[in-house]
Amino acid sequence: MDTYSDEVVQEFPGFFRVYKDGRIERFAGTDTTPPGTDARTGVQSKDVIIDQETSVSARLYLPKTTTSSAGKLPLLIYIHGGAFCICSPFNRIYHDHVNNVVHEGNVVVLSVNYRLAPEHPLPIAYDDSWAAVQWAASHSMGSGPEPWLNDHADFGRVYLAGDSAGANLSHNMALRAAAAGLDGVKLAGLVLIHPFFGNNKWNPLLDYLFPTMDKSGDPRIEAADDPKLSTVACPKVLVMVAGKDTLRDRGLTYYEALKKSGWRGTADIVEAPGEDHVFHLLNPDGENAVALLKQFVSFME
Structure with missing residues (x-):
């Protein structure tokens, strides 16, 4: 050998x-699981390529009922977690979770597959996520490359959400949308589940994954200290934390900083006592996981 x-x-x-x-x-x-039609819920899914050059892709979900009283359905752009270096939308836990969100919320979902560090060091994940958001927005006039988005997504009701590192990416997409704009798109809300933000302490994993990071405090990581925090481009934010999660206090700090920043939206925070990081993915049938799902989909009503 x-x-x-x-x-x-x-x-x-x-x-x-x-x-x-x-x-x-x-x-x-x-691990990976293929897309298709879920036997229990009737939710359909398929994989789409967003950028041939970078291989950025996504898994797209469509509920069994593709209309609502308002006509087209809200669009949720979901960004998975995994410390920027593991996991994908194609993992069983993420596929099942998003499938449940689609079924319970009757929403269209674009679940983003960004490139992982360290092969693709940060900030590449931010750029890939933004490419996915822009690709979704290209369908706002009904003439994009993906029929499911053209035909069924309401671009006046677009939500961003993610867990852990994906919550960090989602927050940064809401900031980037404020700075760059998204023609034909109205961001209706942002859901941050057990968000990963910095706490002004050296993190050897993050240092390895993000070698160009400003060690004095990169605003993409130290969100609570970002002078542009008040520009988050949506009228409401839901932060979810877990009582035993080591990231709990960082979620609380973000929530408090957002409220004090001058941002003119409405922020809410929900805590699952006695639970650990991303418990809802690991035990989706648990009482608190079921409650989290209901809170998530209620936010998008």
């Missing part, structure tokens, strides 16, 4: 291992 190729040069337990020959071995989030 080639001892050179098996030499480990970097390892972050629970996330990935880097070998001297450049190989990366991920410890989680590598």
Whole structure:
């Protein structure tokens, strides 16, 4: 066996291992499940390519009932978590979660598959997520490349949401939308589930994944200290935290900072006592997970 190729040069337990020959071995989030029609809910899903050059893609979901009293359905752009370095929309836990959101909320969902660090170091995930948001927005006049979005998505009711690192990305997409604009799109709300933001302490994993990060405080990470926080481009924000989550206090800090920033929207926070990080993905049938799902879909009504 080639001892050179098996030499480990970097390892972050629970996330990935880097070998001297450049190989990366991920410890989680590598499973995939295909799209299709869910037998229980009738939700349909399919995979779409957003950018051929970068291979940024997404999984698109359509509920069994494709109309509402308002005509077309709200569009949710969902961004998965995984510390910017593991997981994808194609993992079983994310596929099942989004499928349930689509079914319970009767919404169209675009679940974004951004490129992962460290092969594609941050800030690439931010740019990929923005590319996905722009691609979705290109359908606002009903003439985009994807019929499901042209025919069924209401671009006057667009929501951004994500968990953990995906919540960080979603927040930053709401800021970027305020700065760059999205023609024909109205952002109706932002849902941040167990969001990952910085706490002004050195983080060796983040330092490795984001080598160009401003160590004095990058606003994409230290969101509560961002002077542009008040420009979040939506009228309401829901922050969800879990009582035993090590990121709980960071979610609370973001919530308080947003309310004090001069932002003119409405912010709410919900805590699941006794639960840990992304518990709803790991135990979707649990009482608190069911409650989280109901709170999530109610926010989009």
